Amino acid sequence: MQSLRRLFDQLGPIRLGSTILFMVLAVMVARYAWTTPLIQEAERALYDLRASVFAPEVEKDENIVMVVYNEDTLKLTGQRSPVDRTILAQALETIDAAGPESIGIDILFTMPQDDDDLLLSAFKTMETPTFLAYADPRENPEIAFAEHEFLQQFFEEARTENVKPTNIKLETDSDGVQRRWTPHRPGAPPFMAIALTAPNPKFAANDGAIRYHVPAATDVPVFDKFPIENFADPEIAEMLSSFIAGKHVLIGGDFIDRDRFETPVGGLADIRGDDGKMIGLEVHAHMLAQLINDDLPVPVPPWTLWVGALIVAICGGLSALIIGNALKVGLVLIGQFAFFLIFPFVLQNIGVDTLSLPAFGWGVGWLLGYASVGSAARTINSKQRAFAQSALGKYLPKSIATEILKDPEKLSLHGEKRKIFAVFTDLEGFTKLTHAIEPEMVATLLNDYLDRLSEVALEYGGTIDKFVGDALVTFWGAPIAYPDDGERAARAAYALYLAGEEFRRNVPEGVPAIGRTRVGMHYGDAIVGNFGGEGRIQYTALGDAMNTAARLEAANKALDTKILLSREAMERTGLDWFRPMGRITLRGRSTPVEVFEPVPDWQDDQRAKVTAVIAAHEIGDSSSIQALGAMTKTYGEDLGLANLLRRLKKTKNGESYALG
Template structure:
């Protein structure tokens, strides 16, 4: 291709790609947001905030406190005692990350409702003080803040009381801050007694990770402070807020002497520390007087107990209590270690993509490939090093990684145009076989394309077929996104195992996987590779199911069939579609062996062809099976390793019973009854016992369903 024509066509194509990328970047779709969030999360993992002792403490309603004092909710008299202890300790503010939306069920007035009590007892209960009133009396003189839960439902209770002044400078922030239609509020008498009421709600991102905490929310069209904002206001004994906004969003929130720069949404990016034991103390220590000094501290009262379900995903990769998110936000405000994402960040990132893309595109079209590649790597490295320096030195959240991806895409587009003609054959071979062949064989096939025969040829191959039990019903029980995520993680590991054994991925159909060995490159030990691959997949699948069940997720077991035989392998897609696969009876037999597991109650079935070539692997015989759609029987075996519970290197008790079954000895019934009593988990024993009880003799039987 002449240079001027290459430059003209390539330049136009690269410019179109670049403008498209800039447009997508400015639209800020969910994938771009996820990449940006992942970059910012990684910054925090590499360089978390160093904990500085700030006047913020968490009083934790932890498991031990619940064990000592009783399950939550505690009587309001107990909560009042906790508040009283904290007031005596000199707390600057006592902030509840707990919602008191319902009356105390242990109050005398509540006990009288719906209970038929003797008149004397009822009169005595009626004369006792109400627990909620007692808590309100304790809250009233103190510096306490209660929380409300902002909700999208307009049927929720309306806005809470206002106890603050609000000065707005610039444009109204209502259109920028998180918006909610209603709220679940504390009991009126408690709300009136508290010094402040703030929103406990924060919005996790699409991946469930909490990265920002709002300072203000819009509640039914009215501005309301968050729990963090109210904690700071009450602790400083100030009565008003100042919000500075522009056309691009909220810029700053002033609370007393504190000036807090925010994101355009009025939210604060939380800069997390690692676990810090001194940040929290259990509630029971406060109540028994053994807590350390708390004078002048903002006290956040919340829970880390798993049963109370206030746990959140952290950018550092762990799960932390929701109250700790509020506490860490307060710490970084008070220690002036705020994360900053200025309003000019998006402009810098967009210009980086546009100008860098233009430069790289021109270089890739005009200078040698190696030189342009080196320049591209250097530019991307410098950009990301600058962003990293900004984070470490100035706590700036600047995403130059996402534009770097765009730069690499522009460079790739230019390189494709430049080298398209010269590399067409290698790209075709590489693109075709990188989907089917284990990665270590791709390079060999590209270097020796004459080894790849398009069409069909006869070849001895081995096959591994897998399928997941009950996957369709699992799809119906779970959301599609959740089910697909679990399946993708499973398939990724199965394919990785196949590639480790240098197998070729034949196809994936839903949750089923077909793996081929000895094609396109012959493998002398393909039977051993196939069986080893099947056993490793079985071990992984068992472990994967167990780990998911520990998380309360039901995932089906994997059934596996292994067989070997002569097939025709090659490209059967014609000239329009490349479809490299194997055809022949052994392929169908492998599929039937996988399905036979359902009837047998086993997980792995191997044929006689596999067993003969793998004498070192202990197996126990299943029988002579006439598979569905077949006229001849196949000798089937189960690897001992694949049994539900390991029996070591052999299963002598089963094989003794099997010999009785094979010879038609009536003692086979009692032998299998004994085995069944000893191993209620052994599916193959149960299968043969059912046959014997149904007067089916011998080791010959038929596969009844696919």
């Protein structure tokens, strides 16, 4: 309370009014996030994520079957729009005889055809409750007046005690995603899912969220789906009768260019094996399944949305007044934001309809509340900022500088054990070159070379450790580790070699030939942190990972290779670039290392041949080396491959080749 009183004492009338105005704005944004531009898009995306994560997984729905016209059907009948009605009449006869629970037809009959009499005759004999798609031109502007007139006439002729109209109109949100049921309009026929089952009072409003199901296994769909021509073929239809007996049958189109909808579970396209869109018939199937299962999510009362908006804005304002250390403040703020994001997921998981529940809007409302109060009450700690800014000159990597600005305590002298990807480079023959050219040219070439390599390392997210003469030392995995560190480090290793080759091609005239850039990469333990004392510190890594990477870089010379990775590093790259280069014992080491060289321009079968030779050699099959000899003739300039052949000839049973 004292902090709050001091805040109001310091505010003048204008600032006090603006603070209150922003607090009101925070409440309104938090309450009406679902109808506010831009914020609305974020809310929809978060809802789609919730709906996908907690979509019920099913083995297969045994109550519903889809019978569809597809592209093969159109080729078979030679008729695209309107679809062939003879095949529908034949299929209806077969389906009706199998004894389904009901039939829903998601096809509009808006144009006369020569086989209309055959189809009308089939409708007259239907014993199964059958519902035909109906569309009101006021809701479907794409239907012309003449088409609607024919539709009305067709219904009059097709209508029987068992054949009735149904509304099949699907209304998407403004972003084109089908998230909710279509509200029932007075005077319109019952919606298809409701028409096919007994009336359910819970679904009377017909305006809640659709509960989409997802398959529990990739090879088993949620609903059985059969081509309609199968039911027009008596021999095939007889075998399929058991699949539709006692079930709800939905008949419609499954085409790649029409009647397809985005859905909240569209992000699970890999599981369903499609493009992420769902045909309208399947949307109806999901609603029908929801109705059959009596699965109506609990709606959120509007008054709770107002209460939530008020709480969010107030929490944001009070959070701006928190006084304490950075850890305490950080935990409070992170905890609140985590609640805004997680709470809707929890409600979705327990069956609450979160289609109108804010999540992103709560976060924005909280921020507005925080900003409105915090702008008059808080400042950044000047001592910490000055401390961090003075330390920036002691760090080369921008990533480290950014971390220091966020948390000055990271400048303290300490180290931590981390798993890192260490990469070493060295320019072959550069030391000898320095004795052959002027010092000024040495400096120019070295700066150019290191600039090129540094740019590559930073482009791929590496932390530059140091320069040792012409050598560049970098690592991935600290100060921040990312899941794709291995891939980025491997791509950087190859790009560093290519940058060295580009440098060689662009040296000034008169400069002797410059050697290749050799690269070594290893994954392992290292102690990472700030070392060097209070007077001059450096963020660096020490330990086995760095030493092994350095030795791998040096091993390139003995193995006639360009880039060497240890198995530990290679297996964590996620790339298939590599060919094995045998087992070696590095200088100063007793434990052998399996090494690999990236050859991204090779085909998979070429890399597999080398792998097979290495595997055969390990079990004592010396004849396999002949295959490698043939490859060396094909790749005459591949010195590394020829070197591998010589080493394998000198060893047996996969033993390690010791480097002198």
